[in-house]
Amino acid sequence: MDTEVEQRIARLAQHWDTSTRPVAADEARSRPSAIGALDIHSVVAPVRPVPQAIPARRWIWMAAAASIVALVVAVAAIVREPSNGSISSAPAESTVPTTAAPDETAVTTPVVEERPTTVSDVMAQATTRLSALQSFRATATVRTTQRSIDDATAVVAPESTTVNDITLMADGSLWMHGDLSLWGSYDASTGMSRGAFLAADGTTQYQEIVGWTDNSTPLLIALGYDPVMRFDAVQDTVVEVVDRQLGRPAWRLTASFAYGTPEDTTAFSQVETYTIDQESGLIVEYGRTSINNGIEDVTEAKISDLQVDVDLPAEFPGAFPDGAVVDRSGNPDGFALLTPETASQRFGGELLLPAQGDAEQRIVLSSSDGVWGDQAIPVTNFQVTVQLRTGFVTKSVVVSKAVLQLGAPISDPGALVVDGALCRSQDRVTCTDTPDSAITSGALAGRPSTQEGRIVTATSGPVRYVIMAQTADDALATANSFS
Amino acid sequence: MGFDDYASYRDFEAFVAAAEQRLRRALVASYGPAIGRDATVDALSWAWEHWDRLQGMDYPVGYLYRVGQTASARYLSIGSSEAYPVATSQSPSDGEPELVRALGRLSVQQRSAVVLVHGCAMSQREAADVLGISVSTVREHLERGMGRLRGELEVRHGH
Numbered sequence: 001m002d003t004e005v006e007q008r009i010a011r012l013a014q015h016w017d018t019s020t021r022p023v024a025a026d027e028a029r030s031r032p033s034a035i036g037a038l039d040i041h042s043v044v045a046p047v048r049p050v051p052q053a054i055p056a057r058r059w060i061w062m063a064a065a066a067s068i069v070a071l072v073v074a075v076a077a078i079v080r081e082p083s084n085g086s087i088s089s090a091p092a093e094s095t096v097p098t099t100a101a102p103d104e105t106a107v108t109t110p111v112v113e114e115r116p117t118t119v120s121d122v123m124a125q126a127t128t129r130l131s132a133l134q135s136f137r138a139t140a141t142v143r144t145t146q147r148s149i150d151d152a153t154a155v156v157a158p159e160s161t162t163v164n165d166i167t168l169m170a171d172g173s174l175w176m177h178g179d180l181s182l183w184g185s186y187d188a189s190t191g192m193s194r195g196a197f198l199a200a201d202g203t204t205q206y207q208e209i210v211g212w213t214d215n216s217t218p219l220l221i222a223l224g225y226d227p228v229m230r231f232d233a234v235q236d237t238v239v240e241v242v243d244r245q246l247g248r249p250a251w252r253l254t255a256s257f258a259y260g261t262p263e264d265t266t267a268f269s270q271v272e273t274y275t276i277d278q279e280s281g282l283i284v285e286y287g288r289t290s291i292n293n294g295i296e297d298v299t300e301a302k303i304s305d306l307q308v309d310v311d312l313p314a315e316f317p318g319a320f321p322d323g324a325v326v327d328r329s330g331n332p333d334g335f336a337l338l339t340p341e342t343a344s345q346r347f348g349g350e351l352l353l354p355a356q357g358d359a360e361q362r363i364v365l366s367s368s369d370g371v372w373g374d375q376a377i378p379v380t381n382f383q384v385t386v387q388l389r390t391g392f393v394t395k396s397v398v399v400s401k402a403v404l405q406l407g408a409p410i411s412d413p414g415a416l417v418v419d420g421a422l423c424r425s426q427d428r429v430t431c432t433d434t435p436d437s438a439i440t441s442g443a444l445a446g447r448p449s450t451q452e453g454r455i456v457t458a459t460s461g462p463v464r465y466v467i468m469a470q471t472a473d474d475a476l477a478t479a480n481s482f483s
Numbered sequence: 484m485g486f487d488d489y490a491s492y493r494d495f496e497a498f499v500a501a502a503e504q505r506l507r508r509a510l511v512a513s514y515g516p517a518i519g520r521d522a523t524v525d526a527l528s529w530a531w532e533h534w535d536r537l538q539g540m541d542y543p544v545g546y547l548y549r550v551g552q553t554a555s556a557r558y559l560s561i562g563s564s565e566a567y568p569v570a571t572s573q574s575p576s577d578g579e580p581e582l583v584r585a586l587g588r589l590s591v592q593q594r595s596a597v598v599l600v601h602g603c604a605m606s607q608r609e610a611a612d613v614l615g616i617s618v619s620t621v622r623e624h625l626e627r628g629m630g631r632l633r634g635e636l637e638v639r640h641g642h
Binding site: 012013019020021022027029216220 | 495496499500503504507508511512516517519520523524527528530531532534535536579582583597598601602603604629632633636
């Protein structure tokens with residue numbers, strides 16, 4: 001029988017449950033996460049590795065083998081001249097679908113030119129290369145499989161391999177064709193994705209989706225990973241220098257994650273490897289092995305035949321034949337490029353923006369209704385996202401505030417309305433914030449702010465700024481550049 | 484076949500429909516309604532941005548709870564007093580400022596276990612899944628958390 005305390009907890013939880021608005025998929029998709037891919041490791045409590053016998057042994061042997069390779073590579077670096085392996089020039093684009101096997105035979109003796117020892121070193125050098133890269137074309141191969149770790153012959157899911165040719169521009173526009181589509185595209189200037197696909201009955205189907213603010217969906221379809229990742233220094237990330245099939249030097253990062261105990265069926269472990277081409281800064285190979293509940297899930301993806309500084313094909317973004325039946329979907333209002341003036345006008349009130357410098361600037365505004373605080377005050381959330389791009393290197397600023405809806409009562413005694421937006425206040429006069437400030441210059445100087453790695457968070461009254469960049473130094477420099 | 488078939492655009496919708504409530508309840512239990520919901524949005528945004536990675540997990544909600552923890556740490560770092568609605572819970576609709584204050588004095592793990600199991604009627608197994616910890620750890624947090632709550636609340640009321 002429940003005690004009184006348990007009944008009171010149940011009533012409180014029920015109240016919270018009904019007063020906290022559910023999060024819809026659209027809301028999640030429309031708000032860029034302020035969390036880096038590997039930030040999670042640095043904030044949550046340390047996790048315990050899962051000693052899964054078979055994969056653990058294999059990874060130990062793989063690590064040992066990698067160490068031997070690294071040693072051989074280091075010796076080779078001493079005795080050999082620099083390689084003349086270079087990125088090829090761009091031949092004419094063809095739209096003929098390809099199912100050719102990846103190039104596995106072009107391995108040449110690598111020459112190591114640089115030997116970074118930390119993730120930060122790799123990031124800094126890769127960022128320099130990526131900032132000069134405007135586009136690339138490559139053949140992408142993605143292989144996935146699942147099997148039981150207790151019985152190597154027990155295949156949970158059959159192996160799947162797809163091969164696609166992809167042309168990716170620095171602004172996010174892409175063109176692809178191969179196993180997954182007769183042709184497919186994403187146009188970063190319109191937020192529109194189009195494609196033609198071969199159906200099981202042999203007919204061609206056409207699709208158009210509008211309102212996508214980025215290319216993540218088609219990009220992950222074709223590549224199986226993001227070729228421009230953000231790495232943060234974590235203790236269990238190992239940096240190695242390896243060779244790759246093009247014969248050029250590359251870095252490899254290995255990151256592991258695990259939680260749970262061996263006897264716990266919810267235990268999860270994962271090892272990811274990223275191989276980064278030193279000339280372009282692109283991730284050219286990605287591997288992930290995760291183990292959960294006795295099932296090993298493996299993804300291996302890589303690009304080959306890499307060509308840089310190419311143009312999109314003349315048929316981009318793709319056209320549908322006259323009379324074709326097109327499956328159209330998406331949010332027509334989900335994407336709109338704005339000027340700084342228009343963004344400021346629609347955001348309302350003070351909107352500070354970072355210095356653009358030589359970067360390409362892209363500004364998008366979105367809004368959604370929601371509730372604020374534990375008293376569920378009805379608000380409209382406004383969010384402006386500013387992307388500053390140099391080559392393939394992007395930094396972003398997300399500015400947001402919660403505007404009190406017209407006529408909504410303020411039942412929370414700790415709430416304060418400033419210029420129509422809500423903030424938490426202890427003195428009923430000013431918004432309560434941290435007294436610290438990581439920002440020392442520009443319009444945000446002295447405003448309450450903190451920095452965690454490559455993310456700087458600041459507030460200006462009820463307006464919140466989240467600044468993200470490829471490195472911590474760049475994030476702070478951007479935060480110091482507002483006007 | 485189309486983009487959304489391969490990209491699991493609609494799979495994400497289905498995932499959110501299936502997992503959102505558990506994730507939100509866990510983060511609200513840990514950090515209160517305001518930050519808990521914001522952290523849920525951040526965790527699901529992260530899920531969408533890393534959808535390929537998440538699909539390799541059998542228990543993604545536990546992983547996303549940790550993502551939400553990261554997000555909540557960021558909200559806390561800018562000095563929000565809404566870390567847990569201890570000081571602000573004076574609403575008649577809550578009617579439980581004393582209970583909320585007592586919950587606020589527990590560790591995050593203890594109050595998460597307490598609210599999920601006794602508040603949301605989750606089994607200890609379900610709570611372990613969503614918090615990404617073992618059942619025995621949930622049991623330990625539950626016993627210690629309830630012990631402290633009973634000590635503070637029942638003694639105060641003369642039980």
